[in-house]
Amino acid sequence: MVKMKQMALCAGLSLAAATGAAQADTLKCEPGETYIMNVMVSGHPYWVPVYQGFKQAAAAFGCETVFSGTPDYDITKQIASFEQDMVKAPAGVLLHPMQADPFIEPINRAIDNGTEIVTFAADSPKSKRTGYITSDNLAEAKFAAEEFVKELGDSFEFAVLENPGQSNHDLRVTAFLDYMGQHYPNAKLVGRQATNQDSNAAYRATASIIQANPNLKAMWIPEAGSAEGAVAAMLEAEAEVMVMHADVTPTTLEHIKAGNIYAALNPNQGMQGFMGFMGVFLAAKSDVFDPFNDYKVSGYNPVQIPFVDNGFAVITKENADSFDLNVYMEGRDPS
Numbered sequence: 001m002v003k004m005k006q007m008a009l010c011a012g013l014s015l016a017a018a019t020g021a022a023q024a025d026t027l028k029c030e031p032g033e034t035y036i037m038n039v040m041v042s043g044h045p046y047w048v049p050v051y052q053g054f055k056q057a058a059a060a061f062g063c064e065t066v067f068s069g070t071p072d073y074d075i076t077k078q079i080a081s082f083e084q085d086m087v088k089a090p091a092g093v094l095l096h097p098m099q100a101d102p103f104i105e106p107i108n109r110a111i112d113n114g115t116e117i118v119t120f121a122a123d124s125p126k127s128k129r130t131g132y133i134t135s136d137n138l139a140e141a142k143f144a145a146e147e148f149v150k151e152l153g154d155s156f157e158f159a160v161l162e163n164p165g166q167s168n169h170d171l172r173v174t175a176f177l178d179y180m181g182q183h184y185p186n187a188k189l190v191g192r193q194a195t196n197q198d199s200n201a202a203y204r205a206t207a208s209i210i211q212a213n214p215n216l217k218a219m220w221i222p223e224a225g226s227a228e229g230a231v232a233a234m235l236e237a238e239a240e241v242m243v244m245h246a247d248v249t250p251t252t253l254e255h256i257k258a259g260n261i262y263a264a265l266n267p268n269q270g271m272q273g274f275m276g277f278m279g280v281f282l283a284a285k286s287d288v289f290d291p292f293n294d295y296k297v298s299g300y301n302p303v304q305i306p307f308v309d310n311g312f313a314v315i316t317k318e319n320a321d322s323f324d325l326n327v328y329m330e331g332r333d334p335s
Helices: 002-026 047-060 075-089 099-110 137-151 168-183 200-212 224-237 251-260 268-286 325-329
Strands: 034-040 063-071 093-097 116-120 133-135 157-162 190-193 216-221 244-245 262-267 305-309 314-317
Touching: 034 075, 034 268, 047 063, 047 268, 047 325, 063 075, 063 093, 063 116, 063 251, 063 268, 075 093, 075 099, 093 268, 093 325, 099 116, 116 157, 116 268, 133 268, 137 168, 137 216, 137 244, 137 314, 157 168, 157 224, 168 216, 190 200, 200 216, 200 224, 216 224, 224 251, 251 262, 262 268, 268 305
Parallel strands: 034 063, 034 093, 093 116, 116 133, 133 305, 157 190, 157 216, 216 244, 244 262
Antiparallel strands: 262 314
16 A cells, blocks of 8 residues: 555656646747847947846747837837837837837737737836836835935925836836825925936926025936936036936946935846846746636736836945946947
């Protein structure tokens, strides 16, 4: 009897091992199977570590990758680049949609035609995309607010720059303003200007805000391009303003090292790309997964990832050297 149980156990283990091996065989790419990362403003340095993480994850499964998008800040051109990607029939696309609603139909059509889509850093939540990878924009805004108060007290004049229409940037600004209004009502918002990631527009807007508000003490900016122009205006006016922004560029990193920017709250870009690839890859390989739900009769992809937080780092003068993009890219293939 004991021997029969042992034989049954061995058979069960062998079957499990065989099943696991069969499933493991499916979790790799076929020759030529390709995954694309599509963005707007494709020359922006932000994408470089994201794509490196994307490529590193893809390499582990023998997959090919392509970096795509448009060099312009133009929703029509980004959609056109996305649709051109679809001609190549990729297995999946990790997409940073410049705006949410214009991408609903292109995303849905791509998925209906067999290409899985995961969004990152900005979202199109009403589309059929299977996942969304980003940092916690609410947490970023709260951190910025509390850091200002820690340094300046709870009664000071502040301003924000913004980039209306891009979901993550919108949330960073509205969450910051809501948090300040709810927790620190004695702090006063004296300037709010749309600069749309344009450093020249940010320079002009900041110069105007400083001139009208000589007691300005703090500025929150949802991205790094506008921070570059804002700091240039502050230095020219010799204004002492505590600046924090999200993301980082080589230029703002130098300003952090010089003490012109207090801190940058930077999404963990490599993890964003790595987890972005895993999301779209698993969506494309969903046949290895049979969850306990109604996906078979409802007809949706069982690999649904509503939100993955890739975390963010606080970049200050003390740790700025760790975020030198040129050092990171030494010996790495940028393509």
